[in-house]
Amino acid sequence: MSLKKINAWLHLWLGLVSGLIVFFVAITGCILVFEDDIKLLTRPYLHAEVPANMPLLPPSVLAAAAEKQMPGLKATNIRYIGPGKTAEVSFRSDSIVYVHPYTAQVTAIADHEDFFHEITEGHTSLWLPPKAGHMVVTYATLIFTVLLITGMVLWWPKKWNRHNIRNAFTILWTGKFKRVNYDLHNVLGFYTIPVTLIIAYSGLFMGLGWVAKSAYWLASGGKSMPTYYEPPSDTTLKATAGVLTIVDQVWEKSIRELSSPFSEAIIIGIPDEKNESIYVYTNTDGPRYQVHYFDQANGALLKGTGTDVTPYSKANGGDQLRRLNYSLHVGSIWGLPSKLIYFLASFVAASLPVTGFYIWWGKKKKKKTPPQKKTQAVTI
Incomplete structure (x- = not known):
């Protein structure tokens, strides 16, 4: 089996295994991008x-x-x-x-376990028991990272001529639904890959110790991540x-x-x-x-x-990266502009399992359709 076929096989089956989880994690991430903004708009007691x-x-x-x-x-x-x-x-x-x-006036007593708390639970653990749920989400994120890389390989044009470049970078909106769906998966997946890779990496940084330690080691110039100690x-x-x-x-x-x-x-x-x-x-x-x-x-x-x-x-690169990680994950690093970018990227990430499944289902259905036999006219 060639490397190209191995790459396509990995992309297909890893996508089928993790698709539903990726969909829920990405769609809840869309909502959480604007959590603080929505709260400020809908909760007057937050203003003073x-x-x-x-x-x-x-x-x-x-x-x-x-x-x-x-x-x-x-x-x-x-x-x-x-x-x-x-x-x-x-x-x-x-x-x-x-x-x-400024006045010590109590403006509200609110339940911590509100709508956004429930969405966060879904985003981080799929509403499963925390330990098991975090593991499922973390390894699905790791698989999604592999899917982004294998998808990039599949997207890469064989030849960089005008026809292939147009197909790789634009969506043929006038085409049939099957073609539009393919372009939505292929083209939008390419455009959002820089942001989705950052989101996936920052999630893995929080979920996998070896990812955090490796990134810290590289960013700090070979130092180990310090242990936390709260002095008594x-x-x-x-x-x-x-x-x-x-x-x-x-x-x-x-x-x-x-x-x-x-x-x-x-x-x-x-x-x-x-x-x-x-x-x-x-x-x-x-x-x-x-x-x-x-x-x-x-x-x-x-x-x-x-x-x-x-x-x-004054912190080293590893310490700065650790403190930047959350902002990198939620898209708040540049305020509203980066939140909008993250929202769109998360929405596209949620759509990829859907459009990808339809591509696979269409090919599977096509293979099952038996070829029609040609009939010959009989002359008497």
Whole structure:
């Protein structure tokens, strides 16, 4: 069997095996591309008017306001999203409390397990038990990556003459349905392959350790991915103030000294154990986020390890790639333009198993049709 036939055989059978899974993962990905935008349009409580000459309220004030709405529960972290948006106060619960960051007015209590949560579950695990579902989706993504490569080989024209170039790059909309379907599979698959390869790779980066480690090694110039270590607070120290007071001090320091001047997005954790440190994520509205750890007894900066503890501008290529990966996967790296591109690419990716199945079914049906016998006229 020639390499060409082996390639075609792989493309066919791997597509049949993974097609339905790829369809569901891609179509749910289409929806999730605009998750944040849809939420901002449909949920008025996410918006908060910025009053004149009023500063942001510290975590202790927002936590107190939210805890009144959740009797018996303590806030675990607070997310300041940015100007004109409400802050999110999280609990060990399915509910999130939204609080105006300038007035401490509670604007809504929303269930974390909403429509987009269900879509995310389908995208990452096909609504199966998480461990098994993640494995199915990850290996289907790996197969899809192989399909993109074998499809590129099948698309490649034998000769680069005018006729073949026209067939490879354009859709014959005036042709029969069978021809249009073939062009939709072949031509659109080619045009979207740069984006679909990035989506597939970034998904594999999150799902397969060997992919992440290999990519990190290459991007960092031969370094191994560091292990994550969250330093504990020193329980032998005498606390200088209450935990929430220290949290407020850490928050103020983080905004003043650690956050980017171009980003007000920050997440701060509220420890509930004596040896638990206070964590702060700064610049969380993009890939330049960074995590910091502080002792809850006195607010001293602690040293942790991982890919996100170094300022982005000073991080090695592997650390930067790790922090870019999520933005690369969801298409938020360039804002609305890249989201539109990712939406279209994901939609095409969802269509490929459908158009590919129709191509296979048409060939199979054609083979089963027996050739018609020619009848000869009989003269008397």
